[in-house]
Ligand SMILES: Nc1ncnc2c1ncn2[C@@H]1O[C@H](COP(=O)(O)OP(=O)(O)OP(=O)(O)O)[C@@H](O)[C@H]1O
């Protein structure tokens with residue numbers, strides 16, 4: 151069992167309740183004072199102390215001492231709340247291994263109550279880029295953890311909504327199943343990331359499917375992926391169907407940089423195919439064709 155699954159199983163209802171009370175309290179406090187947690191949770195002080203020590207030890211919350219002892223939620227704490235909500239809503243039933251680590255997320259395998267395999271993406275916006283920036287500009291450290299938590303929630307929401315819209319027109323993106331806080335659940339793609347694929351039966355056909363998703367995104371949904379590359383495309387076998395993943399950074403078609411991003415996305419993929427699979431495709435004409443189709447009404 152994964153560390154996350156084991157951690158989740160170790161939490162009783164009271165511990166989850168305390169996490170929720172702290173999460174609520176973060177709306178008004180950077181660190182929620184213990185007296186407020188105590189009042190709102192209605193858990194007797196001795197028992198509450200035990201719970202807080204346990205949660206703190208497991209790194210689900212972070213303590214601040216000083217004038218008044220208080221707690222804030224960590225990403226791990228929010229992971230537990232999101233997993234709990236998804237379990238209670240019947241979106242997932244069991245959590246499996248970690249299958250991927252992105253720059254700004256962790257991806258786990260999970261099972262629905264019906265036994266289908268799904269992917270759980272836990273967004274973690276700003277964590278790494280923040281650490282790098284903080285080295286150069288220490289004053290940024292003053293930013294609250296809760297800002298990263300809420301940015302991660304926004305990122306998950308953006309990704310879920312984009313996938314919902316895209317899925318209406320194409321099967322070449324993961325199917326969205328549910329989301330909560332910073333967690334998005336989608337269909338599981340059992341395949342190989344494009345950068346690991348050494349040969350394709352019909353590379354041109356695969357490239358066309360990818361381009362059709364870019365076209366649909368732009369002309370039907372009104373967005374540009376913005377980070378398209380061989381790392382964000384998974385090839386499913388045996389059909390060799392490409393699925394485009396990782397959408398939270400999308401740009402609206404109206405954004406001043408959208409056309410540049412569209413060019414970048416198409417250029418990267420076409421260049422990759424031409425080099426690796428020896429196709430001979432001209433990226434500019436693809437971009438022109440996509441742009442000239444832009445009379446349709448976007449949805450997002
Ligand atoms: N639906 C899915 N099914 C199976 N594996 C997946 C799925 N979604 C993501 N993965 C795996 O997790 C990895 C990271 O996913 P994703 O690109 O969405 O995260 P990310 O944090 O945005 O990545 P990065 O910013 O590094 O590109 C993927 O490369 C893939 O291996």
Ligand SMILES: [Mg+2]
Pocket residue numbers: 252381382396
């Ligand atoms: Mg990615």
